Amino acid sequence: MMESEILPHETTVFLTKSEEDIMEYSVERGVSDKMHIITLQVVNMDEHIQPSLTEVNLVTMHQQGIEMIPTGLRQALGSESEIMHTLPLPEGVQIFKVGPNGEMQSIERVELDAATAEAGHIGTMVDQDHGHLAKKERSSLQYNIQTGTNSDLTICDCRDRQLEGRRADVTVEKCIDPAITTRLNKIKKKDIRKTFQCKLCSYTFPQRSNLDRHMRSHTDERPHKCHLCEKAFRTITLLQNHINTHTGTRPHKCPDCAMAFVTSGEVVRHRRYKHTHEKPFKCSICDYASVEVSKLKRHIRSHTGERPFPCTFCSYASRDTYKLKRHMRTHSGEKPYKCHVCQANFTQSGTMKMHIRQKHTDNVPKYHCPHCGAIIARKSDLGVHLRKQHSYTSSSMKCRYCEATFHERYALIQHQKTHRHEKRFKCDQCDYACKQKRHMIMHKRIHTGEKPFSCPQCDKRFRQKQLLDFHFKKHHNPSFIPEAYVCSRCCKSFTRKNVMKKHAEKCENITVQDVNIKIMMKKRKDKTMKLEPKKKVEAKGEEFPVQQKTEQSIETAKGLHIKNDITSPTKTNATKRKKVVKRKPGDLKLERQEFAGSISNHPIQIIRVESNKELALVNSQSKEEITPEMILNGMAL
């Protein structure tokens, strides 16, 4: 038997494949016959051409199955059946073969060679119960029924593709349930009797009442109004559900936990998420599976690269609405997340959480680099560290001091450190050797006689800038006070550190535990004192409490900073960058930062005691000498 049927554009064209999988089938217009189902469908891929499948004649059936044009297609599909009818495919129509896993393969119109045909991939969602889907989506989906090795039902949503010509919009559902074949048969049989089709969306119904009710969905008729918010609904059930959202009534309880929901569907979904972990919608490209089809659609965009949500201000486009909304904050400047501790604002909640974790939380676990033991606060920064320091680079890196080469940056740095204490720079004119290049440059001036630094006040010239600076201060600056190194035992002061040290070795007046005082003549700089941020605040205050404990730092009044770092800060990686002052244990340092400005009215005055440039601290009022222990005990102030 042969019969032609003009197909509506939603209809799939099928070819038979073998005799084993025979089922009853009818196209929507009522043609019914026995046929074999194979995995072929016709899809209009050209967005500029209206669906034109109506031009394709379906050739149904006989014992060997059905066949359709073009001629070579039969060979491509390996069918032995006789060609019953032949018609050319219209322009813009492509034929796809759908594989057992849902993959789509286009069959070239001219070559009709399956081996060279373009292969396309789309998502496949597997659901154990898709009868409802088959029923519901008839109006908008193309059915491709494949009863091959696994009795799959493949349903392609070709509506978007037909309208927009984009394969990315295609979704495929695949049902493994063999019972679906029987169920479909049932549906088809009913179709044969009589169907009622919607004129607006081509949906067909087995009963008139169904169509009548369906037609209401095409109208804006909403007779059931909420008395609380004026919102209107089509049915009383919908209204009741809506009112439940007002009242908080949640009649559908989860049997596995205490949660309750307004609708039963929410319970089902909730149980899948939280208890059964059933994920019916599976991606055919990767292992992803989801509870909801919308999540799979969103996921598939990460494969296709599709970004349907463009920003109106810049070139950014998002894969979903939420990311676009979040992105828009970068234009609006909105920072909706506020730290409850320091009131800092953030654009994203995650950023705020990380801030709180790092700034306001104790005992935050750190991340240890497995290669070098570095301790890093954030996992993402550990990733940066690993990439930068421990990743293999194909091009080798050469040591700057020798011929050794390395492919890992960390190894190179470690190796270069072994050169640290070598006197790598050797003078070619004498035996002098040094560690630093700049020292060698200065040394070579001895041989060349070069003295590039000249005094602007006199005709003296120097090989080093610091020599010139010292000369200038000593001879041309009237307010110059030389540095003083004070013996921690007897408080005698010396202008040279090595002289003081020699003296201290012999000095027997042990008054303070190995404390040295150095009056610094450093010019004040804003960031001279490398204090921790918190201590900086304290140092700005008017009150300068003098602490009794020698182990702790002492910040004296009005800019006279006395620092006693008997316990130098422990250098951990975490605190490394916040290290306070790097100083030898036992040093008591007097920094004369603001001291010069306030020296005239400060109770402590520096006086020159002897002509040998020894200095001493005295109280300007009592004229008593200030000893280190007096300072430490706060008595000097």
Added chain:
DNA sequence: CCCGAGGTCGCCCTCTGCTGGTGATTA
């Protein structure tokens, strides 16, 4: 007509990881 099942859209959340500016440290 009602109800249940399932579908759809949208919103918000978390987790993750990359990026570039910054300051402390080092060479």
Added chain:
DNA sequence: ATAATCACCAGCAGAGGGCGACCTCGGG
């Protein structure tokens, strides 16, 4: 003194989970 280095940090985007609300349809 200076440049280089690197951990710290906030900003920002990618991906996915979970749920609220509403809609449609099949079937009793």
